[in-house]
Amino acid sequence: MPGKTLLKPAPAAPPPPAGDGSLYKKRVKVHPKSVEGPFRRFKWIVLFLTLGVYYITPWLRWDRGEFSPDQAVLVDLANRRFYFGPIEIWPQEFYYVAGLLIMAGLGLFLITTTVGRAWCGYACPQTVWTDLYMQVERWIEGDRNARMRLDAAPMSAGKFAKRFSKHAVWLLIAVVTGGAWVFYFADAPTLLKQLLDGSAPFVAYGSIALLTFTTWSLAGLMREQVCTYMCPWPRIQSAMLDEDSFIVTYKGWRGEQRGSAKAKLAQPDSFGDCVDCMACVNVCPTGIDIRNGPQLECITCALCIDACNDVMAKLGRAPDLIGYTTLKRDEAESKGQPLEPMWKTLLRPRALVYFAVWAAIGIFMLVLLAGRSQMDISILQERNPIYVQLSDGDIRNSYTVKLLNKQGRPREFQLSVSGLEGALLSNPVTGEEPAKSLRLPVRADGVDSYRLQVRVPLRSIEAEQSEIRFEVQAVDGDGDLMKTARFTAPAR
Amino acid sequence: MSKIDTQQNAHPSGPGNAGPGTTGHEWDGIQELNNPLPRWWLWIFYATIVFAAVWVVLYPAIPLPGGNTQGTLGYSSRADVEQQMQALDAQRDAALKGIEAIAIEDLGKDPKLLQAAIEGGRSAFKVHCVQCHGSGAAGSTGYPNLNDDDWMWGGDYASIYRTIQHGIRQPGDDETHQSVMPAFGKDGLLQPAEIASVTEYVLAISGQEHDRALAARGAPVFEQQCASCHGADGKGMREFGSPNLTDAIWLYGGDRASIHNTVFYAHAGVMPSWKGRLSDATIRKLTAYVHSLGGGE
Ligand code: SF4
Ligand code: SF4
Numbered sequence A: 001m002p003g004k005t006l007l008k009p010a011p012a013a014p015p016p017p018a019g020d021g022s023l024y025k026k027r028v029k030v031h032p033k034s035v036e037g038p039f040r041r042f043k044w045i046v047l048f049l050t051l052g053v054y055y056i057t058p059w060l061r062w063d064r065g066e067f068s069p070d071q072a073v074l075v076d077l078a079n080r081r082f083y084f085g086p087i088e089i090w091p092q093e094f095y096y097v098a099g100l101l102i103m104a105g106l107g108l109f110l111i112t113t114t115v116g117r118a119w120c121g122y123a124c125p126q127t128v129w130t131d132l133y134m135q136v137e138r139w140i141e142g143d144r145n146a147r148m149r150l151d152a153a154p155m156s157a158g159k160f161a162k163r164f165s166k167h168a169v170w171l172l173i174a175v176v177t178g179g180a181w182v183f184y185f186a187d188a189p190t191l192l193k194q195l196l197d198g199s200a201p202f203v204a205y206g207s208i209a210l211l212t213f214t215t216w217s218l219a220g221l222m223r224e225q226v227c228t229y230m231c232p233w234p235r236i237q238s239a240m241l242d243e244d245s246f247i248v249t250y251k252g253w254r255g256e257q258r259g260s261a262k263a264k265l266a267q268p269d270s271f272g273d274c275v276d277c278m279a280c281v282n283v284c285p286t287g288i289d290i291r292n293g294p295q296l297e298c299i300t301c302a303l304c305i306d307a308c309n310d311v312m313a314k315l316g317r318a319p320d321l322i323g324y325t326t327l328k329r330d331e332a333e334s335k336g337q338p339l340e341p342m343w344k345t346l347l348r349p350r351a352l353v354y355f356a357v358w359a360a361i362g363i364f365m366l367v368l369l370a371g372r373s374q375m376d377i378s379i380l381q382e383r384n385p386i387y388v389q390l391s392d393g394d395i396r397n398s399y400t401v402k403l404l405n406k407q408g409r410p411r412e413f414q415l416s417v418s419g420l421e422g423a424l425l426s427n428p429v430t431g432e433e434p435a436k437s438l439r440l441p442v443r444a445d446g447v448d449s450y451r452l453q454v455r456v457p458l459r460s461i462e463a464e465q466s467e468i469r470f471e472v473q474a475v476d477g478d479g480d481l482m483k484t485a486r487f488t489a490p491a492r
Numbered sequence B: 001m002s003k004i005d006t007q008q009n010a011h012p013s014g015p016g017n018a019g020p021g022t023t024g025h026e027w028d029g030i031q032e033l034n035n036p037l038p039r040w041w042l043w044i045f046y047a048t049i050v051f052a053a054v055w056v057v058l059y060p061a062i063p064l065p066g067g068n069t070q071g072t073l074g075y076s077s078r079a080d081v082e083q084q085m086q087a088l089d090a091q092r093d094a095a096l097k098g099i100e101a102i103a104i105e106d107l108g109k110d111p112k113l114l115q116a117a118i119e120g121g122r123s124a125f126k127v128h129c130v131q132c133h134g135s136g137a138a139g140s141t142g143y144p145n146l147n148d149d150d151w152m153w154g155g156d157y158a159s160i161y162r163t164i165q166h167g168i169r170q171p172g173d174d175e176t177h178q179s180v181m182p183a184f185g186k187d188g189l190l191q192p193a194e195i196a197s198v199t200e201y202v203l204a205i206s207g208q209e210h211d212r213a214l215a216a217r218g219a220p221v222f223e224q225q226c227a228s229c230h231g232a233d234g235k236g237m238r239e240f241g242s243p244n245l246t247d248a249i250w251l252y253g254g255d256r257a258s259i260h261n262t263v264f265y266a267h268a269g270v271m272p273s274w275k276g277r278l279s280d281a282t283i284r285k286l287t288a289y290v291h292s293l294g295g296g297e
Helices: A038-059 A095-115 A118-123 A125-141 A144-152 A157-183 A188-197 A202-222 A224-230 A233-240 A261-266 A279-283 A303-315 A327-334 A342-346 A349-371 B039-058 B077-101 B104-109 B111-128 B157-166 B192-205 B212-230 B256-265 B280-294
Strands: A073-076 A081-084 A087-089 A247-250 A322-325 A375-381 A395-405 A411-418 A424-426 A437-442 A446-456 A465-474 A480-488 B021-027 B030-034
Touching (some): A038 A118, A038 A125, A038 A157, A095 A233, A095 A349, A118 A233, A125 A157, A125 A202, A125 A224, A247 A327, A303 A322, A322 A327, A375 A411, A375 A465, A375 A480, A395 A437, A395 A480, A424 A437, A437 A446, B077 B111, B077 B280, B104 B157, B104 B280, B111 B280, B157 B280, B192 B212
Antiparallel strands (some): A073 A081, A081 A087, A395 A446, A411 A437, A411 A465, A424 A446, A465 A480, B021 B030
């Protein structure tokens, strides 16, 4: 597929001109014009949804009983827990998070290979916040032409007022953005109160300050520069896209030769549909001309489609001179050949493989998650000394036993040993008589560690190494487990 | 149409756009394209240089023959550690006070305090005790195993506490544990045949293989010479620190040769008294730790 392109090689380009020698270029400020249309509406919807989810999520509650936090989504770094609704991830289960990240990566591949850089164009935080910031800018400083005039104008009280209020609103949004971020790491209502009365931990203020700065500078000042120069994704996309990926495309075969509406009226055959009105260029948030073909800078926001369709509608020409299409379909369309059905292009093997792998990981994780136990035990035999002979000749081994309780209330576990005749368990710290089984309390949602000892009469020991079974049963009847460990005796 | 090209603005047929220029370098027909960076990247680079310069002034940085530069802030990672240790000590203060204040017999009654004492004792043991008792406190010949259930000088909190405080056969300490076993062979107190027979007798009462006839001859010897300290039944007497000879635990070995050797030469191991060398709190922590190893008495 990539590499085996169906397209004619590009016409031999003229040799690249020798550069002017400068290795750096000045930034050309982009003043995107506002636009209306279905893609713009779609972008607004995505903006409201994503920002809504981001700002509201930390405030959702989830009842987990008295021993666990009641925040629905919480990254509890101090206690090393990650809460996500009914799911609670322990540090040793971090592979779930790794799995989610892998799924996110594969999902990105899947989306990109089918519908291009949809992530960049609609959902990426850089795009969403930039969109929001640009809208604020439009409200305060006006649309493209007004802003360009303002930029050129000398500083005056009016210009200062506009600039000042713009940055004030931007910073306000930035503070709220940074503020929302820290709520994911602590109980949101408590932290908000602390933030307001000045008693929150320094790291909270520090994070907010940092995120305020990054939000304001990335969405307000850097904008398209982030996508073009800082983000690795645009560079990776050439490996992701192929001639069957839907991307924003200018249909040159239809648009060229460009010419005014009047010129086309006079000579219909020598001119194409593009009237060279620059509407598509003016709305582009990255400041490029899509008519030059697919480019690294294009985030496929599709605003140029809305802009051009507006022009085409006014001229009474067919829409989608700029449209979502694949290179292959565009080629076929230009030759007047029939197009293969849309679903065939979308469901091609490459996309299906991505989807299959993505879904397999998802299902695998769900199965793991559903089957995971509410308790666990780990048993580590003490190595030094590995055994102790007691005065009556019995052999005793010590073990570090860790009991893990994933439920939100303290529980008791009954631990018993078997496998060696007459084996008895004891806890040297409490000093109780050795017994066949011990009751051990374990804190809510945590691990408790015990150093326990097992003594076995010499007569039941046949080898230097024997196997001994530890059975643990929740006293409330909810779950049981069995683990084996080694029991070591002196060589005979 | 074009192929998908990620060169910036590199659309060969695009009007007014001939693609990126070159740097003018050419080797064997290969030209080096110039996709110019925005200038602010360069400024970020300069900013890092400035940052480094400021850092070098403020913090310890350059290693020189006479030691590294100190920086004007006076920061040192060592002082940092010091500070953290002090904070930690302050945190532990409550537990320390509790350990010092509690009656030694009651150490086991406060689980939280006991746990703190055990953990503290664990690290103190690693510094002061492992040289003789071993890192796992399992001892070796002549050095008792502290993990078992045999306590020559007592295994409750108060007894362990006293043993650590005053040691064993520590010269100059009035309260140290004293006990002496005569060197029956070396000092000619018993004839070689008597020593052989009493050795056999000790093998018998500790339930090991032995020569019945010889052991029978050793019984009266034991009664005369040994029972006053080790007891008529050979089970030892704590007030003399005389070990139980009928159990499976032997400080100096329990086979025939070792027992014979002990009767002939006798042994008198020593343990230092730690009072005055270690703080009372540390001795208490060690007590708790040693007690927790095998459950004490
Ligand atoms: S908006 Fe459409 S008609 Fe206008 S210049 Fe762009 S492609 Fe041509
Ligand atoms: S060229 Fe069109 S789709 Fe691409 S970034 Fe510009 S406006 Fe968006």
